[in-house]
Amino acid sequence: MKNSCASRPLGWVWLVMLSVVLMGSRCGGVEAVPSDMWRRDVAPPFDYGLYSDAQGRLVGETSGVLLVHRSAHLEKVYADAQAGDARARRLLDQLEVATEAAGVELADKALGLGCSALPTCTVRWAELGELIPSPGPGGTRLRGLLARGFERQARREQVESAVITVALNALLVGGVAMAVEGRAASGEVRAGAAEAEKLAREGVARQRALSQVEEAAALEEAAALEVRLREAEAVAGGARQSSDLKMLERRRPSLGSPPPGVAADHPRWADYVSYWEKRYEDLAGRRTGTARLSEVKPPLEWLDYTVFRSQVQGGLDFQQGVTRALQREVTLPEAERVYLRGMSRARVDGNLGLSHAPGPVLTFVDQFVVDEASLAPGRSPMVQCFSNKQRDFTRMSEVEARHWVSMDAREALKKYGGRVEIRRPGHPLFGREVSINQVHLVYDVRSVPEVVRKTLRFEARTRGVELHFHAK
Numbered sequence: 001m002k003n004s005c006a007s008r009p010l011g012w013v014w015l016v017m018l019s020v021v022l023m024g025s026r027c028g029g030v031e032a033v034p035s036d037m038w039r040r041d042v043a044p045p046f047d048y049g050l051y052s053d054a055q056g057r058l059v060g061e062t063s064g065v066l067l068v069h070r071s072a073h074l075e076k077v078y079a080d081a082q083a084g085d086a087r088a089r090r091l092l093d094q095l096e097v098a099t100e101a102a103g104v105e106l107a108d109k110a111l112g113l114g115c116s117a118l119p120t121c122t123v124r125w126a127e128l129g130e131l132i133p134s135p136g137p138g139g140t141r142l143r144g145l146l147a148r149g150f151e152r153q154a155r156r157e158q159v160e161s162a163v164i165t166v167a168l169n170a171l172l173v174g175g176v177a178m179a180v181e182g183r184a185a186s187g188e189v190r191a192g193a194a195e196a197e198k199l200a201r202e203g204v205a206r207q208r209a210l211s212q213v214e215e216a217a218a219l220e221e222a223a224a225l226e227v228r229l230r231e232a233e234a235v236a237g238g239a240r241q242s243s244d245l246k247m248l249e250r251r252r253p254s255l256g257s258p259p260p261g262v263a264a265d266h267p268r269w270a271d272y273v274s275y276w277e278k279r280y281e282d283l284a285g286r287r288t289g290t291a292r293l294s295e296v297k298p299p300l301e302w303l304d305y306t307v308f309r310s311q312v313q314g315g316l317d318f319q320q321g322v323t324r325a326l327q328r329e330v331t332l333p334e335a336e337r338v339y340l341r342g343m344s345r346a347r348v349d350g351n352l353g354l355s356h357a358p359g360p361v362l363t364f365v366d367q368f369v370v371d372e373a374s375l376a377p378g379r380s381p382m383v384q385c386f387s388n389k390q391r392d393f394t395r396m397s398e399v400e401a402r403h404w405v406s407m408d409a410r411e412a413l414k415k416y417g418g419r420v421e422i423r424r425p426g427h428p429l430f431g432r433e434v435s436i437n438q439v440h441l442v443y444d445v446r447s448v449p450e451v452v453r454k455t456l457r458f459e460a461r462t463r464g465v466e467l468h469f470h471a472k
Contacts, residue, residue: 078138103149238304
């Protein structure tokens with residue numbers, strides 16, 4: 001067996017496999033696809049140009065890895081392929097071939113490291129699930145092919161059926177849920193390890209029950225990100241290119257011709273090319289459903305675009321930190337809580353869609369918290385909304401600081417206060433109209449001098465909003 005990569009933790013094997021098959025790199029090439037790239041990746045609005053040329057051929061060295069990691073994008077490609085779109089079908093074919101080949105290589109390494117009794121002791125299966133996180137049909141299909149390739153190679157190596165079953169069960173139940181074309185395992189495996197198959201079947205059933213809810217949440221997360229990017233770009237500082245289409249045409253960026261010092265496969269460059277093309281189409285009036293032509297701004301220059309995206313990423317990191325803080329508080333005694341006082345069984349959801357009136361227009365609240373104990377018959381739901389802001393108060397006068405807190409509080413009340421309808425399928429309040437009991441505003445403590453915090457809390461409270469300062 002090949003053991004040239006044996007010194008690497010096998011939590012990265014799937015990443016290496018995609019690199020090998022999709023990108024032509026070798027075992028040592030995992031550094032070309034660093035884990036931070038996909039673990040901290042913020043997916044831009046979907047566009048096929050991020051991943052393929054017009055014929056559906058993968059472009060760039062990282063596009064395949066990013067596509068399988070971006071759940072909503074993967075499911076979009078899968079759905080289009082099922083509907084008969086030729087470009088999507090060719091793109092998906094490449095992913096499917098690569099994924100099954102990755103399963104073969106995974107088995108070759110996992111079963112060849114002196115762990116003949118239990119492959120799960122050398123493979124960090126949960127980390128494979130991190131790379132293909134989608135619970136939808138596209139993610140399920142790829143994980144199924146990964147498992148099929150694994151099983152086929154294991155049988156070629158004459159590994160005992162019970163050992164194969166344990167590995168497949170780890171894939172299925174231990175974090176990388178898969179469906180091997182409707183089979184939990186082969187007939188031989190079922191005969192040799194009935195209990196493992198029972199667990200596997202239970203894992204499939206659990207995933208199917210959750211997949212619809214999780215897919216809806218993933219799509220809502222993607223929609224929330226698109227809104228955040230659009231709003232942030234509209235007010236972004238920095239230089240912009242000309243709004244004259246003829247002049248703009250001369251500066252059209254190309255995936256294959258990045259600026260000096262930028263690799264052609266850099267994921268941010270691919271994002272920029274897609275962003276630029278969409279903005280060009282907007283200015284030309286070719287895209288429906290966009291802002292009025294008079295409101296469309298020309299694209300940012302490349303360097304200013306990278307600054308803008310870094311700022312958005314910082315905001316997302318801050319939001320995730322607040323979400324984790326709220327989730328930690330759920331387990332704390334009442335006296336130790338800062339945010340969730342008065343809630344006995346709090347449920348925290350991020351980027352949840354709300355509407356103030358019937359129709360398609362949604363606002364996405366940073367954190368939505370409901371006390372599930374208040375959902376009992378005869379009780380009114382206790383619900384609270386949190387708005388997260390990274391605003392720099394360090395150079396403001398007290399008057400300016402109070403002004404901005406007042407503005408942020410009013411915005412939070414307008415977006416998230418009053419009577420709202422919950423629009424996320426699977427949420428216990430889905431489809432119901434509820435009154436928000438409290439709106440909270442959370443600032444990054446690093447940007448708020450201690451000397452003004454008490455004053456700002458008072459200002460927010462006069463507007464009916466609770467103000468907090470979160471430290472990362």
